[in-house]
Amino acid sequence: MPDPTGGCSVPETREFTDLPQRAVRIGVAGPVGTGKSSLIATVCRSLADRLRLGVITNDIYTDEDARFLRAAGVLAPELIRAVETGACPHTAIRDDITANDLAVGDLEADHGPLDLVLVESGGDNLTATFSPALVDAQLFVLDVAGGGDVVRKGGPGISRADLLVINKTDLAVHVGVDVDRMVREGREVRGERPVIALSRNDPASVDALSAWVLGLVDAQRAGRHTPHDPGPMAPHTHADDHDHRHS
Numbered sequence: 001m002p003d004p005t006g007g008c009s010v011p012e013t014r015e016f017t018d019l020p021q022r023a024v025r026i027g028v029a030g031p032v033g034t035g036k037s038s039l040i041a042t043v044c045r046s047l048a049d050r051l052r053l054g055v056i057t058n059d060i061y062t063d064e065d066a067r068f069l070r071a072a073g074v075l076a077p078e079l080i081r082a083v084e085t086g087a088c089p090h091t092a093i094r095d096d097i098t099a100n101d102l103a104v105g106d107l108e109a110d111h112g113p114l115d116l117v118l119v120e121s122g123g124d125n126l127t128a129t130f131s132p133a134l135v136d137a138q139l140f141v142l143d144v145a146g147g148g149d150v151v152r153k154g155g156p157g158i159s160r161a162d163l164l165v166i167n168k169t170d171l172a173v174h175v176g177v178d179v180d181r182m183v184r185e186g187r188e189v190r191g192e193r194p195v196i197a198l199s200r201n202d203p204a205s206v207d208a209l210s211a212w213v214l215g216l217v218d219a220q221r222a223g224r225h226t227p228h229d230p231g232p233m234a235p236h237t238h239a240d241d242h243d244h245r246h247s
C-alpha cells in the first residue's frame with residue numbers, strides 16, 4: 001500500500017495555546033524632535049518593574065536614538081536595538097517592514113519572553129504611520145513647541161493613531177501655546193480615540209500614559225484590541241475642488 005504521507009513525516013499535532021505568547025508591539029511615531037525617544041525612556045522608567053520591555057529604534061543613518069536610550073540607563077543595553085533605515089523613515093515602518101519585523105523577532109528570540117516591544121519611528125513629517133502588520137497599536141507624538149496650530153494641520157496619525165500625545169506641555173507657557181485648545185482640537189478630529197497632554201516633568205500625565213500602555217497590553221492579550229491602519233493619508237478635499245469639477 002502506498003505511503004499516504006509520500007515519505008514525509010507528519011508532525012505531531014501541537015496546540016496553538018502551547019506556543020509562547022509574543023510581545024505586544026506599540027509604535028511611536030511623530031515629527032522630528034517631538035520627544036519620541038524621551039517618551040519611550042519615560043515609559044520604560046515607569047513600567048520596567050511591571051513589564052518585560054524591549055525597544056527598537058529607527059534612524060536614517062545612525063543608531064543615535066538607541067545610544068541615547070542605552071545611555072539613559074532605562075533598560076539593559078541588550079534590550080535596545082537600532083534599525084538604520086538608510087531611506088525615508090516611514091518606508092521601514094510602513095512600506096517594507098522587513099528590517100523592523102526581523103529586529104523585533106530577533107530581540108524576542110535572544111532575550112524573550114518579553115511583554116512589550118516599543119518601536120520608535122525615525123522622526124518624519126505628519127504622514128508617517130506604522131503598518132498594522134508591524135505593530136499592534138501606535139501613538140503619534142506632537143509637541144507644543146511645534147506650534148499650537150499643528151493639530152489642525154492634520155494627517156492620519158493625528159486623526160487615527162490609537163493615542164495622540166501632545167508633548168512637552170511644560171514648555172507651553174514659554175512658546176505661547178494653549179495646550180487645552182490643542183487637546184480640544186485633537187479630540188474634535190479623533191472622536192472617541194484618546195488624547196494625552198504629556199510632560200515628563202508632570203507625574204500625573206506620566207501616570208496617564210503608563211495606564212494607557214498597560215490597558216493596551218491587557219486588551220491585546222485578552223483579544224479585545226484589533227490593530228488598525230490609520231491610513232497613508234487623511235482623506236481631504238479643497239474648497240476649489242468643487243468649482244473645478246463643475247466648471
Ligand SMILES: Nc1nc2c(ncn2[C@@H]2O[C@H](COP(=O)(O)OP(=O)(O)OP(=O)(O)O)[C@@H](O)[C@H]2O)c(=O)[nH]1
Nearest residue numbers: 031032033034035036037038123168171199200201
Ligand atoms: N521641556 C521638555 N523637553 C522635552 C520633553 N520631552 C523631550 N524633551 C526634549 O526634546 C528634545 C527632543 O527629544 P527627543 O526625545 O530626542 O525627540 P525625538 O522625537 O526622539 O527626536 P528624533 O528622534 O530626532 O525625531 C530633547 O532635547 C529632549 O530633552 C518634555 O516633556 N519637556
